[in-house]
Amino acid sequence: MSVELPLVRIEGVGFWASRLPGWGIARAVMRDEQSAPDAARSRPTPTLLAPTERRRAPDTVAIALEVASQACAAANRKPAELSSVFASTHGDLAISDYLCATLAETPALISPVKFHNSVHNAAAGYWSIGVGSHAPYTALSAFESTFAAGLLEAATQAVCDDRPVLYVAFDIEAKGPLSTVTPSCGLLGAALVLAPCEASGGATSGAERSGAAHATRLALQVEAGADPRTDMLGTDVVSTIATTPARSAAAAAVSGNAMAACLPFFEALASERSGEVLLQLNRNAALRSRLIFP
Amino acid sequence: MAIRPLRIAAYTLCSAAGDGREQTLRALRERRGGLQPNDFGPQPLSTWIGRVAGLEQQPLPRRHETWDCRNNRLAWRGLNTDGFIDAVQRARARYGAHRVAVLVGTSTSSIGASEEAYARLEPDGRYPADLRRPIVHTPHSLGDFVQHALGLTGPSMTIATACSSSAKVFAQAERFMRAGLVDAAVVGGVDSLCGSILFGFNSLELVSPELCRPCDVARRGINLGEAAGFALLERDAASGPWLIGHGESSDAHHMSTPHPEGLGARVALMDALARAGIAAADVDYINLHGTASAKNDEVEARLVAELFPADTVASSTKGWTGHTLGAAGIVEAAISLLALEHGLMPGTLNAATLDPACGPQIRRENVEGNCRRALSFSFGFGGSNCVLAFARGDAL
Numbered sequence: 001m002s003v004e005l006p007l008v009r010i011e012g013v014g015f016w017a018s019r020l021p022g023w024g025i026a027r028a029v030m031r032d033e034q035s036a037p038d039a040a041r042s043r044p045t046p047t048l049l050a051p052t053e054r055r056r057a058p059d060t061v062a063i064a065l066e067v068a069s070q071a072c073a074a075a076n077r078k079p080a081e082l083s084s085v086f087a088s089t090h091g092d093l094a095i096s097d098y099l100c101a102t103l104a105e106t107p108a109l110i111s112p113v114k115f116h117n118s119v120h121n122a123a124a125g126y127w128s129i130g131v132g133s134h135a136p137y138t139a140l141s142a143f144e145s146t147f148a149a150g151l152l153e154a155a156t157q158a159v160c161d162d163r164p165v166l167y168v169a170f171d172i173e174a175k176g177p178l179s180t181v182t183p184s185c186g187l188l189g190a191a192l193v194l195a196p197c198e199a200s201g202g203a204t205s206g207a208e209r210s211g212a213a214h215a216t217r218l219a220l221q222v223e224a225g226a227d228p229r230t231d232m233l234g235t236d237v238v239s240t241i242a243t244t245p246a247r248s249a250a251a252a253a254v255s256g257n258a259m260a261a262c263l264p265f266f267e268a269l270a271s272e273r274s275g276e277v278l279l280q281l282n283r284n285a286a287l288r289s290r291l292i293f294p
Numbered sequence: 295m296a297i298r299p300l301r302i303a304a305y306t307l308c309s310a311a312g313d314g315r316e317q318t319l320r321a322l323r324e325r326r327g328g329l330q331p332n333d334f335g336p337q338p339l340s341t342w343i344g345r346v347a348g349l350e351q352q353p354l355p356r357r358h359e360t361w362d363c364r365n366n367r368l369a370w371r372g373l374n375t376d377g378f379i380d381a382v383q384r385a386r387a388r389y390g391a392h393r394v395a396v397l398v399g400t401s402t403s404s405i406g407a408s409e410e411a412y413a414r415l416e417p418d419g420r421y422p423a424d425l426r427r428p429i430v431h432t433p434h435s436l437g438d439f440v441q442h443a444l445g446l447t448g449p450s451m452t453i454a455t456a457c458s459s460s461a462k463v464f465a466q467a468e469r470f471m472r473a474g475l476v477d478a479a480v481v482g483g484v485d486s487l488c489g490s491i492l493f494g495f496n497s498l499e500l501v502s503p504e505l506c507r508p509c510d511v512a513r514r515g516i517n518l519g520e521a522a523g524f525a526l527l528e529r530d531a532a533s534g535p536w537l538i539g540h541g542e543s544s545d546a547h548h549m550s551t552p553h554p555e556g557l558g559a560r561v562a563l564m565d566a567l568a569r570a571g572i573a574a575a576d577v578d579y580i581n582l583h584g585t586a587s588a589k590n591d592e593v594e595a596r597l598v599a600e601l602f603p604a605d606t607v608a609s610s611t612k613g614w615t616g617h618t619l620g621a622a623g624i625v626e627a628a629i630s631l632l633a634l635e636h637g638l639m640p641g642t643l644n645a646a647t648l649d650p651a652c653g654p655q656i657r658r659e660n661v662e663g664n665c666r667r668a669l670s671f672s673f674g675f676g677g678s679n680c681v682l683a684f685a686r687g688d689a690l
Contacts, residue, residue, distance in 0.1 A: 002392075003474040090432050091454070096405065100412035103489040107337060108496075115494035116550040116675060119401065120433055120454030125676025128544040134561050136542030137678065138462060141433035142451040149451040152475075153466065160469040178408060180420050181428045222449060222475055224392035282438075284447035285392060 002222050006159045007197040007292070009215040012075025014067035014168075014191035015266060016044055019253040023070060029250045030270035036253035043187055048130035056113070057126070059172040059187060060092045064123035065130065067189035068168045075193035077164060079131035082193065083157055084166040086124040086139045087150025089258040090174070090182050092117065097176035123170070147190075147262040148279035148287040154194055155220050164195040171258035185256030190266060194218070216269065219290040222281060241286040244268075244277045265289060296571040299538045299690060300468055303478075303531035304381035306372055307628040309521035309621075310344030311614040314375040319632050322640040325660065327614045329505055329517050334487050341501045344519025344616025345487060346371070361439040363407040363430045365400070365486040369440055372484065372522030381526050382444050382480055389477040396441040396450040397466050398524075399459025399483035401620035403452065404435040406488035436484055440524075448476050454620065457583070457674030458542075459483055460523065461623030464682050465540035467527050482524030485620040491518055498550055506586040506617075508610035509595060509656055510645040513586045519616020523624030525631075535634050538667075538685045539570025545677025556593040558679045559671070563597070566681035572667060574602050577683075579639040579668040580655070581626040584610020585617050590673065592651045599653030607663075608655040613643025623672040627682055630668040634686045637665050 013023050018040035020026035028034045044066035046057050057065075064086060072079045090096070095118040102110050119125070121139035128137055142149035147169050154167035170189035174182055197217060225241045246263040248270075254260045261280065268277045274293050281287045306314060310328025311321040321328065330345060332338045346368060354362040354370055373379055385394055411425040420426075429435055437452035449470065453459045460483025467479035485491075495501045495518060502515035527537060543565065545558035552559070567574065580602070582594050591610070598608050611629050618625050633639050639661040642648075648656060666689035670682045 005473055005475070089434075096408060099405070099490050099494070100408050103409050103493060104412040107335075107489055107493045110493045110497045112494075112497040112499075115490075115497050118490070118494070119456045119675050121456055121674075121676040121678055122549070124455070125544075125549050125678070128546045128677060129548070132546050134543050134546055134558055136562075137455070137544055138453060138466070138542075139455050139676075139678075140451045140453050141437075143429065143432055143434040143438055146434070149449065152449060153451070156469050156473050156475065160472050177412060177415055177419055177421060178431065181411075181426060181431045222392075224390075224447060282441065282447065282450050285449070 002224060004219050004221040005155055007217045007219050008155050008158045008194045009197050010192055010218055011195050011215060012071040012193040013269060014070030016063060016066050017188045017254045018186035020250060026250060027270040030248040030267045032248065035249060040186060049126065058092050058095060058117050060170065061123045061126045063170045063172060063187045063189040064168050065127055067191035068127055068166055071166060071191035071193045077193055080133040082164050082166040083135045084124060084127065084137040084168065085150050085154040086137060087146050087169045089141055089143060089146040089171050090184060091120045092122065093172055093174040093178060093182060093184060097178045101176060144261065145280045145282050147259060148281045152220060152287055158194045158196050162196050164193055167192045167194060169259055169262055184258035188254050188257040188259045190262050214294045217292040221288040223286040223288045225284040241280060241284065242278060243280045243286060295568050297468060297539065297569045299536040300471060300527050301531040301534045301536055302631065303526045303528045303534045304378055305525040305628050305631055306376035306378045307521065307523035307625050308346060308372040308375050309615040309618060309625055310346055310519055315632060319636060321614060323638055325643060327643050329616055334492065335489055339492055339496055339501065340503050342505050342517040343487060344517060346520050358443060360427055361429060363404040365404040365406060365436060365484055366439045368486050368520060368522045369436060369484040370443065372524055373443060378524055385478045385526060385528060386446060391445060391447045393448055393477045394446045395448045395467060395470050395476040395479040396437055396446055397453065397463040397479055397481050398437050398440055399453045399463050399620045399623060400436045400485050401454060401456050401459060402485060402488055402490055403433045404430045405490050406486060407431060409489050440480065444480060455674055455678040456676055457619050457622050458672040458678040458680040459620040459623060461627065461670065461672035461680035461682055462542060464537055465542055468537065468540060471529050478526060478528045480524060480526055483621040483624040484522040485618055486520040487518065491619065500587050502586060505644055506612060507644040508584040508586040508612050509591050509642050509648055509652055511647045511649045513591060516585045516587055517616040519618045521615060521618035521621040521625045523621060523628050535631050536685045536687065536690060539566040539683035541565025541569065541681045543679045547677055550675055552589055552593050552673060556597040558677055559597055559673055562679040562681045566683045570683040577602065577606055577667050577669050578665045579630065579633045580606060580608040581630045581670045582608055582610045583671045583673045584612055586612060591649060595649055595651040595656060598655050602655050604654040606655045607639040607657055607661045609640055609642045609657050611640050623680065626670045630670045630684055633665045633668050634684060637662055639663065639665055
């Protein structure tokens with residue numbers, strides 16, 4: 001039996017892509033109200049960091065902090081009060097390229113700053129430092145299913161710990177030889193603030209929060225495909241799941257980024273029509289995401 | 295706030311200290327560490343490492359060759375130890391493949407395979423043909439391999455929060471089961487030696503040129519190690535020790551240095567005790583993070599000295615295994631479970647003169663005794679902290 005998680009409220013949304021710089025424009029393009037600009041923006045400035053750190057912050061940190069800040073502002077939540085889940089398919093592809101190239105030539109010359117920025121939780125770490133949060137964060141990857149995996153983890157935390165959770169998903173552009181096996185173009189970040197529907201969920205109670213009654217709600221359910229046809233330790237399982245495709249003109253503007261699989265979810269959010277999105281959770285399972293608009 | 299305890303139906307570990315529980319227990323008992331002078335890679339740094347022997351000669355079976363790389367070979371070795379695969383097979387038959395999650399931690403996953411590709415690129419700059427396998431050049435290489443190898447189809451993710459990764463998966467699994475998403479979870483972690491971590495930690499001046507000496511006044515830094523470990527958590531198992539609590543927090547201080555007063559560590563510890571419904575005095579053994587870096591051990595020692603009674607036994611076991619990074623959480627959880635099971639609370643190998651910050655809790659010598667409840671500390675880069683609490687069945 002697959003269990004549906006208790007409903008969570010979507011309190012805030014953040015979105016930034018090289019050709020869709022902000023949820024406002026992204027939403028409009030997804031709603032077919034305007035076309036995506038042709039020119040790509042340079043990356044957002046991570047204003048949360050000290051001025052000296054902004055320039056040398058990696059792209060992963062810049063994009064993640066941008067959408068995280070947007071979502072918290074939209075939710076009218078104090079960032080330091082939120083637990084957070086950071087999901088990225090490949091992490092910092094540019095630093096991975098740098099590390100591998102330097103190791104092949106002059107391993108003793110590795111930059112200590114690049115090394116500590118190479119960890120998958122760098123964006124989460126800079127976020128927690130920037131907003132001064134002692135709340136837990138996590139950082140994860142699930143290859144092609146990273147967006148759905150992170151969404152499931154964030155919603156589970158919100159309902160289990162009865163507190164609002166910031167969810168941030170991002171990938172950046174691949175560099176060098178690594179880009180031939182892990183292709184990813186441009187920057188794409190997306191964020192949500194999720195809060196439990198039932199209880200208070202943090203410092204401000206649900207009843208006190210303006211507009212809480214009008215919030216978009218989300219129900220998640222893990223949908224199993226057929227059991228793998230092969231035995232334990234046998235050959236590959238056959239995918240038996242169907243997923244919702246991206247439909248809007250925004251798809252072309254983010255295609256090629258490793259996090260583009262998040263798009264159908266944000267198209268559904270932009271549509272403001274209640275409905276379901278099926279996201280791939282792995283080769284043999286989907287995440288059924290039911291969006292309920294007031 | 296307290297959680298319903300979960301049973302650990304099976305667990306295993308594989309590190310430089312030994313393959314499996316029995317070898318590890320013997321190495322702990324006989325005070326035989328697994329560290330050796332560094333011989334990894336073409337230009338080995340002058341340090342010591344915890345290397346798992348034989349991986350070079352142990353490719354994955356043909357049916358798993360898409361995932362073949364050092365990290366997944368080590369994962370496979372761990373899965374094949376202590377009858378772990380059989381235990382998972384029983385859980386799969388009982389609950390269904392889609393009701394068992396795979397939640398595993400790592401710091402660098404199989405980046406060693408990417409490093410190897412860069413070292414022998416084709417003249418046109420592309421990867422060599424044998425390494426054009428996207429799955430081994432991405433962090434989820436580990437989780438995807440483990441799920442595939444075990445024939446599971448539930449939620450699967452790879453957690454990468456540096457040195458807390460494979461501790462945090464226990465907390466995540468507990469939430470997934472509490473929410474009813476799954477009935478069982480394979481948790482664990484694998485990290486393997488690679489150039490990135492050896493030269494990376496060296497660039498931060500955290501690598502010791504000599505054998506690491508956790509908690510020693512003259513410690514000079516860490517020894518890197520590799521390891522695999524797994525545990526099977528079940529909502530409803532017949533036997534096994536218990537996960538009774540978990541606590542997580544962030545330092546919000548610095549990317550590669552712990553908070554000077556151990557603020558985040560304290561928050562995680564208090565959270566774990568609260569969820570376990572126990573007091574500090576109820577804890578018999580603490581497996582410290584104890585990396586042998588100057589800062590970590592000092593901060594941790596002060597925290598333990600302040601909060602625990604003198605008869606709590608605390609130690610770092612990194613003198614046996616080295617710092618296995620993303621695998622440290624599961625390795626030290628497994629050692630804590632061995633302590634519960636066998637009453638062997640290991641001391642701190644290679645510590646000659648304890649740092650003055652250490653209270654009476656931190657022991658150099660092994661202690662044999664009644665160990666009913668144990669904590670495992672994991673504190674990582676980016677200020678990510680996790681504390682796990684385990685108990686024997688008679689101490690719930």
